[in-house]
Amino acid sequence: MSDGIRDGLADVLPDNGAVQVPTVEAAVLNAVAQTCWQTSDDHGFHEDWEMAAFLDKLGTWLAESGYQRGEIDADLGLETEDGRGDVGEYVLAIAAAMRTNIVGMKLALIHSELSEGLEALRNVGADGLLSTEPHDTDDVRAKSRANFGEELADAQIRIGDLAGYLRLALGDIQMGKMKVNEGRPHKHGRVV
DSSP states (O other), X not given: OOOXXXXXXXXXXXXXXXXXXXXXXXXXXXXXXXXXXXHHHHTTTTHHHHHHHHHHHHHHHHHHHTOBHHHHHHHHTOOOSSOOSBHXXXXXXXXXXXXXXXXXXXXXXXXXXXXHHHHHHHHHHHHHHHOOSOOOTTSHXXXXXXXXXXXXXXXXXXXXXXXXXXXXXXXXXXXXXXXXXXXXXXXXXXXX
C-alpha cells in the first residue's frame, strides 16, 4: 500500500516519525487504537476519508494533465475572476480542506461522547456513579452508572479511531506523556 494518509488507511502504526517507547503498555494501547480504527473502517465510517483520497488522486491527475481553472470553469459554465490557476492544485486544496473538516468532526464526536457522560453524571452526581448498591435495571441510577462508563468507552473508541486516521502511535505517545508528567510538580505548579 502507498501513503496511508492519501489512501485513508493506517497500514501499520506508527509511521509518523515518533520515537518508540518499547513497553508492553504502549504496544497494548497501540493495538487497541488500531482495532478501534479497523472496526470503524469495517463498518463504513471512513468513506469520507476515502472521498478525500479520491480527490487527491484526481487533483494529481489533473495537475499532471495541465488543466487550468479557466478551462474547467468554462466547460462547467462557471464564471471566474481570472480563469488562471492549476485545477489540479485547486482540487488538492479541496481534499486537504476536506480532511481538516473530517478531523474536526471526529474531535467534535469525541466531545459529544464526553458530553453524554456529563449528562449521566448530572442525573445522579458522583455519589450515584460511585454507588455499589444494587438497583433495579430500570432505575435511573443504574442506567446512569452504566451509561457513564459506556460514554467514556465511546470516547476512547473515537480517540483510537482518530489516532488511526492520523497514523499516531497513541500508546507510545501516551506512555511518553505519562513519563513527562512524572517529572512535573504537584498539580503541575498550579493551585487548582
